[in-house]
Amino acid sequence: MNPPDRIAELLDATREAFAGGSLIRLKLGGYHGPEAELKAVEVKKIATKAGEKYSFTYKYKTRDTIKNHPEPEALALLSDGLTDEFRSAQLATTEFDMMFERNGAKQRLRRTEVEGREAPSTEHNRAKNRPLGDTGKPWLKALGLAGKNGAIRHDAQDKFRQINKMVEIFAPLVASLKSEPPLIVDMGAGKGYLDFALYDYLATVVKRPVRIVGVEMRPQLVEDGNATARASGFDGLSFEAGAIMEYDASAADAVIALHACDTATDDAIFKGISAGAALIAVAPCCHKQIRRQMEAGQPDQTLEPLLRHGIFVERQAEMVTDTLRALFLELNGYRTRVFEFVSDAHTPKNNLIVAEKDGRAGRDRDAVLAQIDAIKATFGIGAHYLESLLDR
Numbered sequence: 258m259n260p261p262d263r264i265a266e267l268l269d270a271t272r273e274a275f276a277g278g279s280l281i282r283l284k285l286g287g288y289h290g291p292e293a294e295l296k297a298v299e300v301k302k303i304a305t306k307a308g309e310k311y312s313f314t315y316k317y318k319t320r321d322t323i324k325n326h327p328e329p330e331a332l333a334l335l336s337d338g339l340t341d342e343f344r345s346a347q348l349a350t351t352e353f354d355m356m357f358e359r360n361g362a363k364q365r366l367r368r369t370e371v372e373g374r375e376a377p378s379t380e381h382n383r384a385k386n387r388p389l390g391d392t393g394k395p396w397l398k399a400l401g402l403a404g405k406n407g408a409i410r411h412d413a414q415d416k417f418r419q420i421n422k423m424v425e426i427f428a429p430l431v432a433s434l435k436s437e438p439p440l441i442v443d444m445g446a447g448k449g450y451l452d453f454a455l456y457d458y459l460a461t462v463v464k465r466p467v468r469i470v471g472v473e474m475r476p477q478l479v480e481d482g483n484a485t486a487r488a489s490g491f492d493g494l495s496f497e498a499g500a501i502m503e504y505d506a507s508a509a510d511a512v513i514a515l516h517a518c519d520t521a522t523d524d525a526i527f528k529g530i531s532a533g534a535a536l537i538a539v540a541p542c543c544h545k546q547i548r549r550q551m552e553a554g555q556p557d558q559t560l561e562p563l564l565r566h567g568i569f570v571e572r573q574a575e576m577v578t579d580t581l582r583a584l585f586l587e588l589n590g591y592r593t594r595v596f597e598f599v600s601d602a603h604t605p606k607n608n609l610i611v612a613e614k615d616g617r618a619g620r621d622r623d624a625v626l627a628q629i630d631a632i633k634a635t636f637g638i639g640a641h642y643l644e645s646l647l648d649r
């Protein structure tokens with residue numbers, strides 16, 4: 258039997274299990290494709306309003322992304338993936354298992370009969386897997402996320418989903434902090450959505466002592482936040498009034514900033530670097546400082562088609578601003594990743610920069626500085642605001 262038939266045999270078994278309601282899971286592993294942080298893909302059957310679909314969970318190093326596909330599209334994706342990008346697959350059904358392996362042109366498929374398994378529910382309800390399972394908490398009501406009945410409000414579903422995803426990302430990052438308890442400073446905390454969610458999860462689920470301080474300019478939000486923290490029994494969570502640059506963050510183990518506008522994100526990064534924080538994580542919002550320079554400067558002429566339209570200038574400014582932020586973090590000894598933490602269907606401000614202190618990072622300063630200078634010259638940028646704070 259030639260190699261493609263093994264893939265076809267596996268997909269035929271998957272299709273039959275899907276149709277017969279016996280599919281438990283199909284997992285693709287051994288990824289060697291172009292996406293650096295993709296580890297595996299898990300496929301299951303779900304029931305949606307539009308009918309039964311194949312639900313693909315793409316498992317990345319720091320996040321999961323779920324996409325649902327009708328059968329023809331799903332099988333085509335699986336066929337292409339098994340042919341070119343995944344070296345192995347495991348099919349689990351209520352009646353048998355199949356193990357697929359590919360080594361170059363050689364392919365193997367092994368089937369094992371099983372008994373006593375039940376098919377999982379196909380209900381499309383991911384809320385059960387969210388870190389914040391109990392929606393009746395007082396802080397959820399106080400922040401306007403939950404109604405009087407304890408259910409998440411319809412108009413707060415996107416915000417709640419975003420908060421859960423942030424907790425999924427931040428919890429393991431906090432777990433790596435060595436201080437007991439670690440101090441997390443949230444710059445520009447606003448109402449403190451993440452602060453309450455993260456503290457609740459760490460205190461009640463993980464049982465990890467932690468101190469979180471939300472820094473916020475608006476006194477009323479600070480007062481409200483402290484009142485809600487007291488009412489929730491969150492002794493390690495507090496809010497302080499003040500500007501980011503005026504706050505003493507020298508004892509911080511982690512500095513975070515979610516959607517701090519324009520250069521306020523740079524203020525937070527600077528405070529984190531100055532404190533030598535083990536973790537710096539920011540989700541930037543708007544990129545006016547660099548955009549203004551790109552519009553007023555003299556970018557490389559080859560970029561003219563990319564900068565001809567305002568919407569493209571905005572997107573390029575976002576990319577350039579955050580790329581330079583990542584490079585400045587690397588220059589100061591941080592291992593840095595930039596990734597999408599939630600779908601842009603829920604918020605357009607969906608990029609997260611995560612930087613972890615690492616003595617090995619930033620050693621080749623000349624190379625990093627050359628990259629920074631080349632980007633600035635290409636896009637007609639005089640100086641990045643963060644650059645002026647760090648004084649290189």
